Amino acid sequence: MSAYVLLVSxxxxxxxxxxxxxxxAGNCGGVMSIGLREGESVERFRQRVQELLGxxxxxxxxxxxxxxxxxSPLTTVLDVLQEKELLAHTVVLGGMNLAMALxxxxxxxxxxxxxxxxxxxEALASISEATLESEEEEDI
Numbered sequence: 001m002s003a004y005v006l007l008v009s010x011x012x013x014x015x016x017x018x019x020x021x022x023x024x025a026g027n028c029g030g031v032m033s034i035g036l037r038e039g040e041s042v043e044r045f046r047q048r049v050q051e052l053l054g055x056x057x058x059x060x061x062x063x064x065x066x067x068x069x070x071x072s073p074l075t076t077v078l079d080v081l082q083e084k085e086l087l088a089h090t091v092v093l094g095g096m097n098l099a100m101a102l103x104x105x106x107x108x109x110x111x112x113x114x115x116x117x118x119x120x121x122e123a124l125a126s127i128s129e130a131t132l133e134s135e136e137e138e139d140i
Contacts, residue, residue: 003061003062003115004032005065006064007101008064008066008067008077009034010073011036015034021101021102025105032052034052045076046080053086056084058085058089059089062089064078064090091112095123097126099125103123
């Protein structure tokens with residue numbers, strides 16, 4: 001059984017994030033990305049999803065990171081996964097960001113349950129406000 005990561009988004013966000021992951025993690029084997037492009041029909045997008053996931057087997061595990069839960073790109077991906085009988089081995093997380101995707105790549109060999117736990121913890125921890133000080137404040 002192998003674990004794979006699928007990045008799903010509106011527009012080219014997933015592909016851009018996939019590219020950025022390469023800068024941080026190097027080889028991103030086992031990571032796929034797809035986005036619903038502006039003006040693209042859902043049927044054409046479905047065809048591209050089927051082509052992308054066509055080689056997955058029913059024993060493979062899949063972690064799907066999506067920009068939005070309930071958006072048409074994700075619902076289309078889930079429809080294709082259901083047709084391929086892959087939902088039983090699939091975990092879906094929404095609110096995709098760089099911290100989530102990077103942790104997915106780095107933890108991919110740990111299996112889906114461990115990945116999910118790590119990704120959710122790290123995603124929450126990565127949300128913070130940067131404290132900025134101006135030169136005026138430093139002089140006070």
